[in-house]
Amino acid sequence: MKTLGRRFASPWCRSLACVVAGALPVLAFPAPALWWWAWVALVPWLLLVRSEPAGRRAAYDGWCGGFGFMLAMHHWLLPNLHVFTFVLAALVGAVWAPWGWLVRRLLGGAPSRVRVAAALVVVPSGWLAIELVRSWQGLGGPWGVLGASQWQSAPALRVASVGGVWLISFLVVAVNVAVAVLVAVDRARVPAVAGLLASAAIGSAAWLWSPRPDISGQVRIAVVQPGVVAGAASADHRFDREEELTRKLAGRGADLVVWGESSVGFDLDDRPDTARRLAALARDTGAPILVNVDARRSDRPGIYKSSVLVGPDGPTGDRYDKMRLVPFGEYVPARSLLGWATSVGKAAGEDRRQGTRQVVMDVGGGLRVGPMVCFESAFPDMSRHLVQDGAEVLLAQSSTSTFQHTWAPAQHASLGALRAAETGRPMAHTTLTGVSAVYDANGARIGERLGTEVSAARLYEVPLVRGTTLYVRLGDWPLHGALLVLAVWGAAEAVRALRLRRNAPGPRVPPARTAHGSPARPGH
Structure with a gap:
């Protein structure tokens, strides 16, 4: 060496x-x-x-x-x-x-x-x-x-x-x-x-x-992963597949159904027919559905990615707008300077709009959940703040469809284990095309992981816990x-x-010399 x-x-x-x-x-x-x-x-x-x-x-x-x-x-x-x-x-x-x-x-x-x-x-x-x-x-x-x-x-x-x-x-x-x-x-x-x-x-x-977290109860959370859907009308076809999978959860006692990021491609205020279909699903399953709307808003300008809770009577009014956007994927930093990235790759053609605050939702039965969207699950402070605000279960809605056959889906899903262990709260990571996974409050995986080849709806028994970790407190x-x-x-x-510098010796001064050129002696 x-x-x-x-x-x-x-x-x-x-x-x-x-x-x-x-x-x-x-x-x-x-x-x-x-x-x-x-x-x-x-x-x-x-x-x-x-x-x-x-x-x-x-x-x-x-x-x-x-x-x-x-x-x-x-x-x-x-x-x-x-x-x-x-x-x-x-x-x-x-x-x-x-x-x-x-x-x-x-x-x-x-x-x-x-x-x-x-x-x-x-x-x-x-x-x-x-x-x-x-x-x-x-x-x-x-x-x-x-x-x-x-x-x-x-x-x-x-x-x-x-x-x-x-x-x-x-x-x-x-x-x-x-x-x-x-x-x-x-x-x-x-x-x-x-x-x-x-x-x-x-x-x-x-x-x-x-x-260590103390178990205080249990909740049944369903994860819906439609898988890859091709075609010109992929948003409609994906919704149809999500609807089909969700109906299979009827009568199974789910407390909450979670869809992935961009699972709904229309603003629900603009598409009351879609809102009615979601409400019917909530009635059939006996559980509210947390969808993710990726669309231009009807009540304000711009495109938002929003977690929206839908109950048996339609949207409940609980909504979280994604706060931390993916650079180049969802917006281009300093677009006037770096906008050329859109011509050499698949950078965002239009910037998404940011939300302004995190939201904890009451989904019924006293259960409070904290949603995050996509790579927000990589930020430890976001999950910690949700737990401080009372979230009992952390939820991450993601897609990663663009990177289907790469290391990205598995890397993203693994972050759920860290966020769960840090906060002492279970976490469900739900995607459109995989990898989806659910973790308990210690960061251990619950049940099977849904890989990128899977199109399915799965129901997970998730233990609820009391108390907070030192990381949440400190x-x-x-x-x-x-x-x-x-x-x-x-x-x-x-x-x-x-x-x-102070202790360094100063420059050496040559001894004085006599008129004859020899070094001067004391007394001369």
């Missing part, structure tokens, strides 16, 4: 190696879903960056790795955004440049034990700062947060109930740093082992002592802690640099 820098002496070879190394963690996410791989996946990237002799080049290695990570994580966008996918990956990947400099600063050369001990906290904090920045909706939102790769791990989901997906990310990066030190820095193995033990202790403490404290760590470390570095 000491010769790693020489093996990639060529700038082009090193850049390519960093791109590949940055892409490696994606194998921990669905579809491969090798969750265990995340705990060592960053090691090659860390070793490459620390071997750089200069901080500027290390920052460039961070950028290259970030580009590789973003491109691999969103490779399924290529058929839709084409070359613009590379542009987005390069722009967002740039946020890893400071992280590359940070890694080299703390782990470069022959780091002391003190520097390694600091790296075990500061480097993961730097990673969280990156995840915070790129979680902004305008940069694509928190899709592919490193901790989300652990959605299948029960211990990691317990950690999520304490500090959200952010605390998992912190621990994953800390373990990778410790492993990299064990591989490459012989003199600092003691703090590296201590870091591994500390990470294990945090996970064990979360498993043993974090509050919020995004790992992010705040990471920023504090970076601020303290930055201040310490500034003080250290100032002391070195």
Whole structure:
């Protein structure tokens, strides 16, 4: 490992190696879903960056790795955004440049034990700062947060109930740093082992002592997934298929029926016939139906994506308008500047309109649900706020039909496990064409998952729970802690640099000379 820098002496070879190394963690996410791989996946990237002799080049290695990570994580966008996918990956990947400099600063050369001990906290904090920045909706939102790769791990989901997906990310990066030190820095193995033990202790403490939800009842939620519907009148045909599947739920005691995103392509005020058909379905099944309307509104300008509750007498008036839209998929940021993306890919030709507030709906029988639409389920704060407002069940209505044969549907469905574990509330993820899944309050899947090849209606027995998790109570404290760590470390570095500058010896003054040119002696 000491010769790693020489093996990639060529700038082009090193850049390519960093791109590949940055892409490696994606194998921990669905579809491969090798969750265990995340705990060592960053090691090659860390070793490459620390071997750089200069901080500027290390920052460039961070950028290259970030580009590789973003491109691999969103490779399924290529058929839709084409070359613009590379542009987005390069722009967002740039946020890893400071992280590359940070890694080299703390782990470069022959780091002391003190520097390694600091790296075990500061480097993961730097990673969280990156995840915070790129979680902004305008940069694509928190899709592919490193901790989300652990959605299948029960211990990691317990950690999520304490500090959200952010605390998992912190621990994953800390373990990778410790492993990299064990591989490459012989003199600092003691703090590296201590870091591994500390990470294990945090996970064990979360498993043993974090509050567990108490079951308080049960609700029967039906998920309707019509599957792929082709044809010029696909919206009408899809509605017919959803209606057919929903009728099969009659007499089965459902408490709520959930359809996917864009399941209704008409505004119900403009189409009273459609509203009447939905009301008849609600009467037949004995349960209200939560549909998702993707249409131009009759009462205000623009196209909205809205969760609309329909009861036996028609729409109940409960409506949630999607707040966080998909960049380029549902709107084009700075359209006057980036509107050309519509000519090279399938970017939105017209911007959807945003809702202004989240809504908790009472669907009858005292059951309160919190709807989200599409990639809003990637935002931890949205589900947390819904639970704080009284939601007993979280619902995500999605489509992902555009990316039917890619990793995207499985990646999207996996987010439900994280949101359920974070909030201590069950969550149903319902799509048009798969993958649909339902999770209990611990993030464990309930019943079968509906894959992309399935067209069906399924009824799930969902346990209701009491109490709240530490994450709901405390919020995004790992992010705040990471920023504090970076601020303290930055201040310490500034003080250290100032002391070195003050203690540095001044310029040497040559001794005075006599008129004959010889050095002057005392007394002369």
